[in-house]
Amino acid sequence: xxxxxxxxxxxxxxxxxxxxxxxxxxxxxxxxxxxxxxxxxxxxxxxxxxxxxxxxxxxxxxxxxxxxxxxxxxxxxxxxxxxxxxxxxxxxxxxxxxxxxxxxxxxxxxxxxxxxxxxxxxxxxxxxxxxxxxxxxxxxxxxxxxxxxxxxxxxxxxxxxxxxxxxxxxxxxxxxxxxxxxxxxxxxxxx
Numbered sequence: 001x002x003x004x005x006x007x008x009x010x011x012x013x014x015x016x017x018x019x020x021x022x023x024x025x026x027x028x029x030x031x032x033x034x035x036x037x038x039x040x041x042x043x044x045x046x047x048x049x050x051x052x053x054x055x056x057x058x059x060x061x062x063x064x065x066x067x068x069x070x071x072x073x074x075x076x077x078x079x080x081x082x083x084x085x086x087x088x089x090x091x092x093x094x095x096x097x098x099x100x101x102x103x104x105x106x107x108x109x110x111x112x113x114x115x116x117x118x119x120x121x122x123x124x125x126x127x128x129x130x131x132x133x134x135x136x137x138x139x140x141x142x143x144x145x146x147x148x149x150x151x152x153x154x155x156x157x158x159x160x161x162x163x164x165x166x167x168x169x170x171x172x173x174x175x176x177x178x179x180x181x182x183x184x185x186x187x188x189x190x191x
Contacts, residue, residue: 061085170182
């Protein structure tokens with residue numbers, strides 16, 4: 001897989017630059033079926049990158065962010081790395097009815113294999129599965145809830161956007177304190 005690596009100062013002022021580079025990379029590796037499919041794909045990846053980069057800047061407490069782009073098995077791959085304090089699991093609901101607590105990595109053994117609801121509205125949930133002491137997998141789930149409609153945007157709305165627009169979204173933290181978010185966006189429906 002050919003890769004392009006970009007090092008960007010951690011500033012919200014750079015969010016449009018990162019989004020534009022993402023769009024340029026996508027155009028360089030994908031031959032789109034038509035202009036509508038191309039526009040749809042570009043809107044998706046730009047929104048994903050805006051949310052992911054701005055979340056890394058606002059919550060990562062880091063000086064620089066490394067963005068790696070690639071294409072693998074009909075998926076555009078994007079990795080975002082930073083030296084930060086780790087992704088805090090901040091559930092809005094528990095899937096098993098147990099007490100809700102916030103967790104930073106290393107995640108305790110007692111929650112390995114468990115799922116937490118990070119975002120919840122009447123039609124959507126974003127769940128976080130704890131794969132290990134420094135590894136998470138996020139996924140979007142459609143629901144039909146009796147809850148009332150939203151008056152304002154709940155926390156973790158950005159993760160809803162990322163998970164609903166991508167095929168894969170995960171997180172790992174190294175022993176050296178490097179946080180990596182990995183996402184895969186399928187291209188096969190757009191070519």
